[in-house]
Amino acid sequence: MIRLSKQLHRSIFVFLPLCLTIALLPSPAQTAPKNPDTFIMASYGTVRTLDPCVAYDTLSGQRVLNLYEPLVFFDGEATDEFIPLLATKVPTMENGGISKDGKTYTFEIRKGVTFHEGGELTAEDVAYSFKRNMIADPDGGPMWMMLEALTGEGSTRDENGKIRSGIFEKIDQAVAVQGNQVILHLPKPYPPLMGILAYASSVVLQKNWAIVNGCWDGNIANAENYNNPAPGHEPLQKIANGTGAYQLKAWEPSKQFVFERFDGYWGGTPALDTAIFKYVKEWSTRKLMLQNGDADRVVVDTPYIPEVKAMKDLTFYEVPQLAMTAACFCRKINPAGNPNIGSGKLDGEGIPPDFFSDMHVRKAFLHAFDRETYRDDVFGGLVILPSSPNIQGLPYHKEAPIYPFDLKKAEEHMKQAFDGRVWDQGFKMVITYNTGNAMREAAAFMLAENIMSLNPKFRIEVRNVDWKDYLVKYRNFMYPIFIIGWGADYADPHNFMYTFMHSQGVYGRYMGYKNKEVDRLCDAGIDTVDPIKREEIYFRLQDLWYLDAVAIGLYQQIDFRAYRDYVKGYQPNPMFNSEWEYLKRLTKE
Amino acid sequence: MGPFILRRLFFLIFVLFGVSVLIFGILMSFSPERRAAAYITTPQQAKDLPRLVQKYGLDDPFYIQYGRWVGEVASGNLGWSLVAAQPVWTAFWMYFPVTLELNLYAAPLIIWFGIWLGTRSAIHRDDWFDHLSRVFAIVGWSLPTFLFALVLLMVFYGYFRIFPPGIIGDETALYIMNHPEAFTRYTGMVTVDGILNGNWRVALDGLRHLVLPVTTQVIVVMALLMRVMRSGMIEELSKDYVITARAKGADDRTVHLRHARKNALIPVVTVAGQLVAFSMEGSIAVEVVFNRQGMGWWLAESATQLDMPVLMGMCLFMGLVFVITNLVIDILYAAIDPRIRLV
Numbered sequence: 001m002i003r004l005s006k007q008l009h010r011s012i013f014v015f016l017p018l019c020l021t022i023a024l025l026p027s028p029a030q031t032a033p034k035n036p037d038t039f040i041m042a043s044y045g046t047v048r049t050l051d052p053c054v055a056y057d058t059l060s061g062q063r064v065l066n067l068y069e070p071l072v073f074f075d076g077e078a079t080d081e082f083i084p085l086l087a088t089k090v091p092t093m094e095n096g097g098i099s100k101d102g103k104t105y106t107f108e109i110r111k112g113v114t115f116h117e118g119g120e121l122t123a124e125d126v127a128y129s130f131k132r133n134m135i136a137d138p139d140g141g142p143m144w145m146m147l148e149a150l151t152g153e154g155s156t157r158d159e160n161g162k163i164r165s166g167i168f169e170k171i172d173q174a175v176a177v178q179g180n181q182v183i184l185h186l187p188k189p190y191p192p193l194m195g196i197l198a199y200a201s202s203v204v205l206q207k208n209w210a211i212v213n214g215c216w217d218g219n220i221a222n223a224e225n226y227n228n229p230a231p232g233h234e235p236l237q238k239i240a241n242g243t244g245a246y247q248l249k250a251w252e253p254s255k256q257f258v259f260e261r262f263d264g265y266w267g268g269t270p271a272l273d274t275a276i277f278k279y280v281k282e283w284s285t286r287k288l289m290l291q292n293g294d295a296d297r298v299v300v301d302t303p304y305i306p307e308v309k310a311m312k313d314l315t316f317y318e319v320p321q322l323a324m325t326a327a328c329f330c331r332k333i334n335p336a337g338n339p340n341i342g343s344g345k346l347d348g349e350g351i352p353p354d355f356f357s358d359m360h361v362r363k364a365f366l367h368a369f370d371r372e373t374y375r376d377d378v379f380g381g382l383v384i385l386p387s388s389p390n391i392q393g394l395p396y397h398k399e400a401p402i403y404p405f406d407l408k409k410a411e412e413h414m415k416q417a418f419d420g421r422v423w424d425q426g427f428k429m430v431i432t433y434n435t436g437n438a439m440r441e442a443a444a445f446m447l448a449e450n451i452m453s454l455n456p457k458f459r460i461e462v463r464n465v466d467w468k469d470y471l472v473k474y475r476n477f478m479y480p481i482f483i484i485g486w487g488a489d490y491a492d493p494h495n496f497m498y499t500f501m502h503s504q505g506v507y508g509r510y511m512g513y514k515n516k517e518v519d520r521l522c523d524a525g526i527d528t529v530d531p532i533k534r535e536e537i538y539f540r541l542q543d544l545w546y547l548d549a550v551a552i553g554l555y556q557q558i559d560f561r562a563y564r565d566y567v568k569g570y571q572p573n574p575m576f577n578s579e580w581e582y583l584k585r586l587t588k589e
Numbered sequence: 590m591g592p593f594i595l596r597r598l599f600f601l602i603f604v605l606f607g608v609s610v611l612i613f614g615i616l617m618s619f620s621p622e623r624r625a626a627a628y629i630t631t632p633q634q635a636k637d638l639p640r641l642v643q644k645y646g647l648d649d650p651f652y653i654q655y656g657r658w659v660g661e662v663a664s665g666n667l668g669w670s671l672v673a674a675q676p677v678w679t680a681f682w683m684y685f686p687v688t689l690e691l692n693l694y695a696a697p698l699i700i701w702f703g704i705w706l707g708t709r710s711a712i713h714r715d716d717w718f719d720h721l722s723r724v725f726a727i728v729g730w731s732l733p734t735f736l737f738a739l740v741l742l743m744v745f746y747g748y749f750r751i752f753p754p755g756i757i758g759d760e761t762a763l764y765i766m767n768h769p770e771a772f773t774r775y776t777g778m779v780t781v782d783g784i785l786n787g788n789w790r791v792a793l794d795g796l797r798h799l800v801l802p803v804t805t806q807v808i809v810v811m812a813l814l815m816r817v818m819r820s821g822m823i824e825e826l827s828k829d830y831v832i833t834a835r836a837k838g839a840d841d842r843t844v845h846l847r848h849a850r851k852n853a854l855i856p857v858v859t860v861a862g863q864l865v866a867f868s869m870e871g872s873i874a875v876e877v878v879f880n881r882q883g884m885g886w887w888l889a890e891s892a893t894q895l896d897m898p899v900l901m902g903m904c905l906f907m908g909l910v911f912v913i914t915n916l917v918i919d920i921l922y923a924a925i926d927p928r929i930r931l932v
Contacts, residue, residue, distance in 0.1 A: 140634035
């Protein structure tokens with residue numbers, strides 16, 4: 001017993017301090033690849049589906065685009081230039097692939113391409129895939145993009161969930177097969193179409209395999225039966241049979257996803273035999289896996305970048321993303337039982353629902369946001385400060401004017417707001433951000449403190465709200481300012497400018513923002529093919545973003561990646577965030 | 590004893606009904622749109638929220654929605670877990686074995702060490718051993734599990750590289766995938782399946798991945814049991830029958846282990862039973878740090894994402910676990926103390 005007690009004594013007074021000391025010691029470096037034929041990545045996102053018509057999150061899209069292939073894909077770092085994959089060439093007006101009126105696209109389908117489970121690719125497979133995915137069109141899915149381009153409708157169903165009359169016939173007529181060609185007939189020119197065709201929802205399925213596994217039977221008269229499958233009930237949720245360089249080996253949801261090289265790949269044999277994507281939620285665990293060489297890459301969130309940069313034997317990449325986060329002013333706040341606007345009046349104890357309809361209030365908030373400090377303190381400089389939603393990397397981007405940090409000007413505007421009543425009475429309101437987002441939290445506090453420094457009668461409280469609650473409440477006009485981001489569906493300014501500025505845009509609508517000129521320009525932007533005219537339109541919209549003080553553009557994130565230095569072949573592209581990995585390009589040397 | 594067990598199992602129906610109504614009622618306090626938001630992950634998808642509410646009848650009255658859920662459960666469909674991207678029933682059999690395996694090793698150690706340490710502490714009351722074990726208990730109980738787990742991981746994986754996180758090594762996992770004919774997953778527990786398949790490589794690899802999580806679990810949870818055992822023993826040792834036994838010439842070992850410890854075990858059985866029942870929910874900290882996605886991780890993710898089918902399924906499961914645990918505890922009472930009759 002005495003011997004045991006002594007051991008106990010040691011375990012408490014020696015073991016724990018020893019552990020702590022060792023934990024702080026630098027670990028021996030790992031230099032040689034542990035698994036030379038296997039790529040291992042650790043991240044914390046969960047894959048929801050492998051069905052291309054449902055995959056709308058980055059992680060599911062990543063899996064789909066490695067298992068299946070689209071007709072075209074992004075050319076290297078470009079977001080508006082493409083290379084052919086299952087098509088033999090990228091159609092252009094010059095090569096006759098796109099008609100002069102911009103409404104007909106012709107794709108010659110590559111020969112000699114085989115599917116993982118056997119069978120050769122045909123033009124019929126391509127046409128079936130496009131039609132099947134549009135017919136399925138699940139709620140919350142990505143098919144609105146292709147539907148908008150090919151049918152002019154953003155959904156197969158109306159706002160009440162009823163099938164739109166004639167929509168399936170439109171889908172059927174939009175995609176035609178002629179010999180080895182697939183021809184797309186658009187109702188009107190749609191400039192971002194090629195970007196949509198490079199998306200995960202545009203990959204090609206094998207028709208017979210898909211039908212056998214429960215997808216649309218190929219008869220347009222039966223299309224309604226295959227429309228809007230419930231989550232998890234999409235037929236291809238957990239199976240795959242594509243033409244991609246890798247095939248599905250195993251998927252244990254929220255644990256790991258294993259790819260295996262497809263030896264029959266038409267584009268040459270990929271270098272790596274296997275790729276394992278592991279779900280590792282805890283950052284410290286991911287970091288140790290990277291350090292020990294048990295992971296070749298891990299997802300690194302912004303706060304952890306400095307400690308990863310201090311690690312050895314890693315290669316770093318910094319990739320600007322086609323994504324923007326903004327603090328949006330709501331001009332018609334919902335006053336019903338809304339704790340975020342206090343009394344709901346301009347009496348010093350709240351704000352009126354139309355508080356942000358006053359241009360001076362918005363300009364005061366814009367001048368009160370210290371962009372440079374935000375960039376340097378919160379992101380360590382690793383971020384782009386956007387001047388408008390037409391962010392860097394999008395076509396027709398320009399550096400629009402901004403409202404520089406200037407508390408004097410902010411004060412001047414506040415004194416003019418509501419004919420001086422804001423300054424005299426003061427106000428009280430709440431700024432919210434979604435829980436756990438440190439970047440948005442910092443922006444909210446910085447803005448609140450700077451505004452409160454103008455006048456002791458100005459009181460702003462900062463609160464965090466669960467992300468899903470946040471989504472619901474900003475759509476109910478509950479937040480005076482909502483901080484929210486948008487990632488590109490396709491690399492075209494329409495995807496951003498319409499979202500943030502159009503009165504029916506996803507955010508424009510909930511800001512209560514309406515400017516007839518803006519609406520007209522947003523609509524014209526997507527209907528115009530001529531690049532010079534489009535440039536004029538989007539330059540003007542960027543100016544209007546400034547002139548109307550629409551919202552505060554907070555940040556355009558720069559994605560940070562850390563690979564073990566023996567991993568080569570990564571090709572940055574702003575369309576893809578840190579969860580993305582294109583396996584066929586990777587090697588371990 | 591038979592009628593007693595049958596009666597308790599009969600009451601299980603009412604317990605499950607009560608618990609499910611309660612949890613369903615709590616979940617109904619979230620707005621229909623908020624519950625529909627579980628189906629979306631990006632702002633792009635938010636435009637479909639009203640249609641999702643309509644499609645799933647999330648704005649129907651409480652009794653209709655509850656009735657619909659009961660109907661589905663009665664037909665064997667627990668629903669779809671958005672978090673796990675698979676049916677709740679399938680996901681349960683993926684996550685539960687992970688938690689069960691951890692507890693299979695941790696629970697006996699917790700109970701054995703807890704009883705042993707508590708007994709020794711009480712016998713050597715106010716001795717240095719007692720002080721030391723109480724410090725140990727306080728440290729174990731108050732140490733944040735998350736921090737303790739991280740320290741262990743940093744030392745034994747980060748520095749010594751001997752006990753990696755996860756459930757199984759990559760090479761072993763690939764071996765199982767590449768040789769499906771040579772390895773059958775009977776239970777979903779790596780070490781148990783390794784033994785049942787006669788594959789020691791798999792069993793030992795699974796064991797290697799269990800060392801740190803089990804150590805964490807044992808040190809953190811054992812403290813409570815040790816404290817209960819110690820106070821129970823101290824109380825028993827001060828009772829008259831102990832003096833009588835000593836007066837009759839019984840030696841220390843007989844007095845301590847045959848008389849006092851047996852009587853002190855009643856509250857320990859209660860606490861141990863509750864600990865085992867709670868451990869079936871999984872430990873979020875242990876599972877997250879050591880990357881063993883089990884019931885704790887699943888429940889936590891489902892709660893934060895309002896994955897209703899999982900939350901409802903989990904409440905049924907935990908109701909079942911607690912009823913059965915309490916039943917076992919009652920049976921053990923009778924076994925330990927002959928004065929207790931199960932009627």
